[in-house]
Amino acid sequence: MSNIQVVVRCRGRNSREVAAKSPIVIELPNDRYSVTDPYITINTAHHTGTNPASASQSASFSGQSSHERGGASVGTGSRRSSGPSPALPYANYKTYKVDQIYGSQADQGLVFDQVALPLFNDFMGGFNVTILAYGQTGTGKTYTMCGDQTGALMTPRVHGKGESPRVSPLVDLRPSKEAGIIPRVLIELFHRLRRDDYVVKCSFLELYNEELRDLLEDDTRASKLRIYENVSAQPNPKKPISKSSKGIIIQNLNEEYISSCNDGLKLLSKGLNKRKTASTKLNDVSSRSHTIFTINLYRKKAQEGTNAGSGGDELFKVSKMNLVDLAGSENINRSGAVNQRAKEAGLINQSLLTLGRVINCLSETSTATPASHIPYRESKLTRLLQDSIGGSTKTTLIANISPAKINIDETISTLDYASKAKNIKNVPQAGHDSELVMKKVLVKNLSQEIVKLNSDLLATRTKNGIWMNEDNYNEMNDENESLKSSLKESDLRNEGLTSKVGQLEDQLSERDLQILELQAKVTDLTKANSELKLDTDTVKHELAEKNEQVISLNGHITRINERFNNTSTKLTTVIYENLKKSIESINTITNNYDNAKNCDEILKLDNEMVRNINKFKQEVLERIRGINENVNSSFVKDLPEFLDQYNQSFNHINDIILSLNSNLVTNLSELKSANHSMAEYLTNHHLEKNADKLVTDFINKKLADDVEKLNLHVSAQVNGLIKDSQAKYQSLIKSSINQMATDLINSEKIQLNSFQKDWSEITSKALLSIEEDLTSYNSEDVKANNEHFDKLNQEAKTTLTTLNEKNSKSLASFVSFIEREEKGAHSILRKHLPAKLSQISNSIAENDSNINESLSGISRSLNEIKQFDTKNGFRVSPVKLMRSKSFQEASNSSIPSPNKAQRLLSLSPTKLKAPNGGQESFKSKIPQLTRTLENKENDGHQSKRRRVEE
Numbered sequence: 017m018s019n020i021q022v023v024v025r026c027r028g029r030n031s032r033e034v035a036a037k038s039p040i041v042i043e044l045p046n047d048r049y050s051v052t053d054p055y056i057t058i059n060t061a062h063h064t065g066t067n068p069a070s071a072s073q074s075a076s077f078s079g080q081s082s083h084e085r086g087g088a089s090v091g092t093g094s095r096r097s098s099g100p101s102p103a104l105p106y107a108n109y110k111t112y113k114v115d116q117i118y119g120s121q122a123d124q125g126l127v128f129d130q131v132a133l134p135l136f137n138d139f140m141g142g143f144n145v146t147i148l149a150y151g152q153t154g155t156g157k158t159y160t161m162c163g164d165q166t167g168a169l170m171t172p173r174v175h176g177k178g179e180s181p182r183v184s185p186l187v188d189l190r191p192s193k194e195a196g197i198i199p200r201v202l203i204e205l206f207h208r209l210r211r212d213d214y215v216v217k218c219s220f221l222e223l224y225n226e227e228l229r230d231l232l233e234d235d236t237r238a239s240k241l242r243i244y245e246n247v248s249a250q251p252n253p254k255k256p257i258s259k260s261s262k263g264i265i266i267q268n269l270n271e272e273y274i275s276s277c278n279d280g281l282k283l284l285s286k287g288l289n290k291r292k293t294a295s296t297k298l299n300d301v302s303s304r305s306h307t308i309f310t311i312n313l314y315r316k317k318a319q320e321g322t323n324a325g326s327g328g329d330e331l332f333k334v335s336k337m338n339l340v341d342l343a344g345s346e347n348i349n350r351s352g353a354v355n356q357r358a359k360e361a362g363l364i365n366q367s368l369l370t371l372g373r374v375i376n377c378l379s380e381t382s383t384a385t386p387a388s389h390i391p392y393r394e395s396k397l398t399r400l401l402q403d404s405i406g407g408s409t410k411t412t413l414i415a416n417i418s419p420a421k422i423n424i425d426e427t428i429s430t431l432d433y434a435s436k437a438k439n440i441k442n443v444p445q446a447g448h449d450s451e452l453v454m455k456k457v458l459v460k461n462l463s464q465e466i467v468k469l470n471s472d473l474l475a476t477r478t479k480n481g482i483w484m485n486e487d488n489y490n491e492m493n494d495e496n497e498s499l500k501s502s503l504k505e506s507d508l509r510n511e512g513l514t515s516k517v518g519q520l521e522d523q524l525s526e527r528d529l530q531i532l533e534l535q536a537k538v539t540d541l542t543k544a545n546s547e548l549k550l551d552t553d554t555v556k557h558e559l560a561e562k563n564e565q566v567i568s569l570n571g572h573i574t575r576i577n578e579r580f581n582n583t584s585t586k587l588t589t590v591i592y593e594n595l596k597k598s599i600e601s602i603n604t605i606t607n608n609y610d611n612a613k614n615c616d617e618i619l620k621l622d623n624e625m626v627r628n629i630n631k632f633k634q635e636v637l638e639r640i641r642g643i644n645e646n647v648n649s650s651f652v653k654d655l656p657e658f659l660d661q662y663n664q665s666f667n668h669i670n671d672i673i674l675s676l677n678s679n680l681v682t683n684l685s686e687l688k689s690a691n692h693s694m695a696e697y698l699t700n701h702h703l704e705k706n707a708d709k710l711v712t713d714f715i716n717k718k719l720a721d722d723v724e725k726l727n728l729h730v731s732a733q734v735n736g737l738i739k740d741s742q743a744k745y746q747s748l749i750k751s752s753i754n755q756m757a758t759d760l761i762n763s764e765k766i767q768l769n770s771f772q773k774d775w776s777e778i779t780s781k782a783l784l785s786i787e788e789d790l791t792s793y794n795s796e797d798v799k800a801n802n803e804h805f806d807k808l809n810q811e812a813k814t815t816l817t818t819l820n821e822k823n824s825k826s827l828a829s830f831v832s833f834i835e836r837e838e839k840g841a842h843s844i845l846r847k848h849l850p851a852k853l854s855q856i857s858n859s860i861a862e863n864d865s866n867i868n869e870s871l872s873g874i875s876r877s878l879n880e881i882k883q884f885d886t887k888n889g890f891r892v893s894p895v896k897l898m899r900s901k902s903f904q905e906a907s908n909s910s911i912p913s914p915n916k917a918q919r920l921l922s923l924s925p926t927k928l929k930a931p932n933g934g935q936e937s938f939k940s941k942i943p944q945l946t947r948t949l950e951n952k953e954n955d956g957h958q959s960k961r962r963r964v965e966e
């Protein structure tokens with residue numbers, strides 16, 4: 017008698033629990049595993065007890081408080097030193113004791129070695145064993161029982177010393193890392209059995225919604241499964257009767273022979289694929305059913321004594337291993353199950369509740385007490401597990417739990433189950449029952465075969481030659497005939513196929529040749545294409561260079577245009593400013609000049625200057641016009657040449673492109689004709705209809721399309737290139753014309769600028785000089801001259817007055833003398849008349865000489881004035897002088913040289929020589945009123961003054 021072994025496996029937190037930030041409330045003595053200290057502690061600080069809702073919805077020990085449940089201790093009393101942290105109050109934890117504990121670091125291999133292997137050894141020893149995975153949904157039951165069954169055969173097993181090297185590769189394998197208990201059991205089983213006589217059969221049963229289903233049978237062929245008690249399973253009379261030693265038989269359940277672990281794994285995969293699963297909020301692949309994978313092992317028993325095991329009576333031990341993956345208990349609210357899922361969950365929980373009650377009853381029932389009240393029959397699950405729980409099977413229960421706080425209710429419920437189950441005692445038995453079953457099974461399954469073989473054997477023993485049972489012979493003959501006719505058919509088919517293969521091979525070789533030709537043509541075409549590409553690249557390169565040139569020329573034009581605009585604006589401004597200033601300064605001078613004569617002169621000078629300036633302006637305009645004409649003539653002369661050059665290069669490129677294009681077209685047409693001839697050939701060839709059609713289609717569709725596409729593509733490229741080139745050349749020509757025009761304008765502008773600069777310097781210097789000279793006629797000189805004039809006038813007046821007085825006196829004495837003579841004394845007159853007359857005559861002569869002297873003095877003074885005017889006289893205006901002499905000279909050449917400009921500068925009015933070429937300085941600074949001939953002609957109102965001077 018042995019207790020059910022209870023193992024707790026606690027996985028790590030899954031992604032959902034981490035995302036929910038649910039803390040770990042489970043404490044284990046070791047993260048990997050613990051056998052010696054198998055206590056598990058749960059922190060119930062926030063646990064409010066079993067939720068009534070969850071109690072009704074998930075399988076739990078309803079109606080029991082936790083401290084009443086077997087195996088669990090609550091509060092301080094049984095607090096273990098390795099329990100939760102001291103900071104927690106003792107009342108907030110529960111500790112459960114089980115047989116073994118596995119933590120998140122325990123891998124599949126460890127669980128197999130520690131949990132399954134001992135039971136497997138019992139199974140090999142002839143015991144019926146059960147491994148049960150129980151727990152909340154998503155805690156790892158299926159992972160523990162099955163794990164990765166697909167990759168289970170990945171690694172070859174390493175041979176130990178002395179092991180046979182001729183072991184089948186199918187049994188000589190290691191499980192993958194993630195393989196669960198069932199794949200590992202299968203691998204281990206066939207590894208151990210390889211030298212034994214054995215029979216292995218497997219079944220895979222599902223209990224879904226309280227319905228049994230054979231997972232190894234096709235649904236169409238499946239018969240309804242029924243559970244029966246094995247009434248023929250007679251107990252060994254020598255051993256005490258166990259209350260649950262009766263076996264369970266599932267009627268119609270398929271049991272498949274397997275001869276390798278690979279066969280077993282295939283069955284496992286097949287069954288798992290058919291198993292009901294669904295995605296829930298708690299598990300992406302949640303099992304919605306309970307499954308039992310059973311391995312039945314029939315193993316030849318070792319010979320004991322002489323009587324046993326002779327002839328066909330060899331004994332085989334049979335043992336059974338049940339690997340049970342229960343559906344997960346779940347809180348329907350939390351798993352989000354509705355409709356079908358909710359119904360499933362309800363039934364799952366129902367069957368688990370019944371299991372709980374059975375466990376509860378068994379745990380409370382002593383072996384001595386009759387167990388008639390144990391409610392096995394309340395659910396199919398408990399009926400199926402009847403032998404495993406409280407029966408004759410060696411059982412281990414693996415309770416899978418989650419460490420997260422959000423699952424605390426379910427975890428407590430699972431641990432309650434586990435600790436209760438630990439109290440259940442089973443009575444494992446090996447030997448007699450299995451042997452009885454074995455005989456029956458073997459006889460039943462192999463009798464037909466044995467009869468057939470025996471009859472053949474009998475016939476062979478009694479006659480010479482090969483004798484067979486008639487039925488067998490007929491059967492064999494029929495088989496032979498059918499085989500012969502199928503062979504004939506096959507031969508005929510083979511012949512037809514061989515000739516077809518020959519034809520096809522011929523066609524293939526022809527096609528290969530044509531393909532080679534086409535390939536060569538394609539190579540040529542590719543070469544031509546690459547050459548064309550190279551040429552195109554060169555053209556592109558050239559175009560790019562031209563483009564760059566055009567861009568830079570455009571930039572130049574823009575800059576030059578800007579400079580031209582700026583300069584012309586400045587030039588205009590400067591000319592107008594200068595003119596304005598000149599006119600203003602002349603006006604100022606004119607206004608300041610009081611003397612009427614000089615005012616006239618200045619006005620005249622002003623007019624003269626304005627005229628000269630206008631004339632100069634006219635000349636500048638004419639020069640600009642000339643420059644423009646030059647520019648235009650340059651355009652007319654150079655542009656055609658330039659255009660010719662561009663046209664030539666464009667035509668050259670165009671020629672290249674056209675020649676390449678024609679080459680390409682020729683190549684393409686050659687290829688096309690080759691393609692056409694090949695297509696024709698293929699069309700007319702004696703290919704089979706389908707093959708012919710296929711080849712023709714292939715050629716027509718594929719190659720012709722490809723060639724056409726290539727043709728179109730190349731043509732489009734060439735056309736595009738030509739268009740691009742045309743557009744680029746047009747824009748290039750346009751830009752080049754612009755550039756040329758701008759260059760010419762620019763060069764003319766440079767000349768004009770320097771000319772304008774020189775002119776402006778000359779003008780400003782001349783005006784400055786005029787200003788200086790005019791300023792030098794200061795008011796003192798004018799005043800002195802005026803005084804001198806006044807003095808002379810005064811002298812003249814005084815002399816005249818004196819003369820008049822003297823004359824009047826002489827005249828009065830003469831008149832009085834005459835009167836006196838006439839009154840009486842003609843003798844005196846006659847006597848003194850000649851003397852008096854000579855006296856008078858002398859006096860008159862004296863007066864006359866005085867008058868003459870005075871007049872000659874006046875005349876001298878006037879001469880002085882005349883001399884002054886001659887020295888400083890503006891016979892012509894300085895501007896006119898400049899224009900008539902130096903500027904005349906300058907204008908002979910289009911650009912004045914610096915020397916010419918110097919000469920112009922040297923012609924300031926003050927430095928001008930007298931018209932007669934003399935070098936003498938004139939004393940008087942009064943401008944001479946002498947006019948030039950041309951002035952005389954045009955200035956009639958001044959003729960009077962001129963006459964006086966002349």
Ligand SMILES: Nc1ncnc2c1ncn2[C@@H]1O[C@H](COP(=O)(O)OP(=O)(O)OP(=O)(O)O)[C@@H](O)[C@H]1O
Nearest residue numbers: 027152153154155156157158159299302303343344
């Ligand atoms: N110990 C473990 N180590 C690594 N992964 C695990 C472990 N236990 C469970 N898992 C993973 O958790 C997920 C759920 O496991 P599994 O399907 O085996 O749960 P279950 O208890 O069978 O659920 P259900 O009852 O809903 O079928 C799986 O992806 C599984 O690989």
